[in-house]
Amino acid sequence: MGNKRRTPATRLAGLAGLAGLVSLTLTGCSADEVLRFGWPEAVTPQAARMRDFWTWSVVASLVIGVLMWVLILWPVIAHRKKGDALPRQFQYNHFLEWIYTGIPSIIVVVLFYFTVTTQEYVLAEEAPEDVDVTVNVLAFQWNWQFEYEAYKDQSGATVAPRTSEGPLVQTVGSSTEIPLLVLPTQSQIHYNLRARDVIHSFYVPEFNFKRDVFPYPEKNNQDNTFQNSIDREGSFVGRCAELCGTYHSGMNFEVRALNPDRFDRYMILRRTENDATGEPYTAAEALTMLGEEDSSCGDLCSPTATTTSPFDTDRKSRTSPN
Numbered sequence: 001m002g003n004k005r006r007t008p009a010t011r012l013a014g015l016a017g018l019a020g021l022v023s024l025t026l027t028g029c030s031a032d033e034v035l036r037f038g039w040p041e042a043v044t045p046q047a048a049r050m051r052d053f054w055t056w057s058v059v060a061s062l063v064i065g066v067l068m069w070v071l072i073l074w075p076v077i078a079h080r081k082k083g084d085a086l087p088r089q090f091q092y093n094h095f096l097e098w099i100y101t102g103i104p105s106i107i108v109v110v111l112f113y114f115t116v117t118t119q120e121y122v123l124a125e126e127a128p129e130d131v132d133v134t135v136n137v138l139a140f141q142w143n144w145q146f147e148y149e150a151y152k153d154q155s156g157a158t159v160a161p162r163t164s165e166g167p168l169v170q171t172v173g174s175s176t177e178i179p180l181l182v183l184p185t186q187s188q189i190h191y192n193l194r195a196r197d198v199i200h201s202f203y204v205p206e207f208n209f210k211r212d213v214f215p216y217p218e219k220n221n222q223d224n225t226f227q228n229s230i231d232r233e234g235s236f237v238g239r240c241a242e243l244c245g246t247y248h249s250g251m252n253f254e255v256r257a258l259n260p261d262r263f264d265r266y267m268i269l270r271r272t273e274n275d276a277t278g279e280p281y282t283a284a285e286a287l288t289m290l291g292e293e294d295s296s297c298g299d300l301c302s303p304t305a306t307t308t309s310p311f312d313t314d315r316k317s318r319t320s321p322n
């Protein structure tokens, strides 16, 4: 056994360390997953910044937590009642009082600083000339309309996408069709949010971001815009996150992030007349065409949503949407 005496405190610390190691290794988490501390994966730089903040907040909390556990367990284990003599008293110790008032105040200030700077980054908006796509989101009971106000085409020119003098390119959802919000990756996207009736909320879980959608936002002095960019191609479900009436739970949409080349082609198709119908290509028709032209597109060019399905409006139906 040697001369080393294992005190109850060191034994406890060893046990806690072993339990931590076992829980880390047995769950099979990667280093990245461990450092995410349960924060959901996302696809925007804004979400990555929030994740960094979360990771460092948890690390700081764990450091303080461990220190606190030691400070609590140490007297509990090593300083048990040894006799009837009153132990040394520490009240009215100004130095200690300064320490335990000062340190928490510094912690609050540091957390506040990083909360504000992260929030400023997430809510920052580029100047209009640096925006690549502007999309007007209209929420209504119980669906969504997406209108492309302007986008920069491959040549870098800003285009208001309309067919000759027709309306701007729009995608509207219905009870049988989930609306697809097709957006380019690696581009600055500006969202204008507006509701036609009650308060809704634009929520894409993989953006780690939601924002309430109000009717008449200007009249109520509400900030109804935000910007982000999407890191990679993919289909991401979107939801209404504000209880807005009977079919609120079915008010889903899908963000379809395509690379800029595919997005450009999509926008051209949306303004081109489809010979089969005599009307400009709808979102579904344009995506079908895109998939036929580019076999590597796969599910990204699916004409219907792949992350959710339309809500059955039959009130006797018992099924709910995904």
Ligand SMILES: [Cu+2]
Binding pocket: 139, 140, 142, 199, 200, 201, 240, 241, 242, 243, 244, 248, 251
């Ligand atoms: Cu809603």
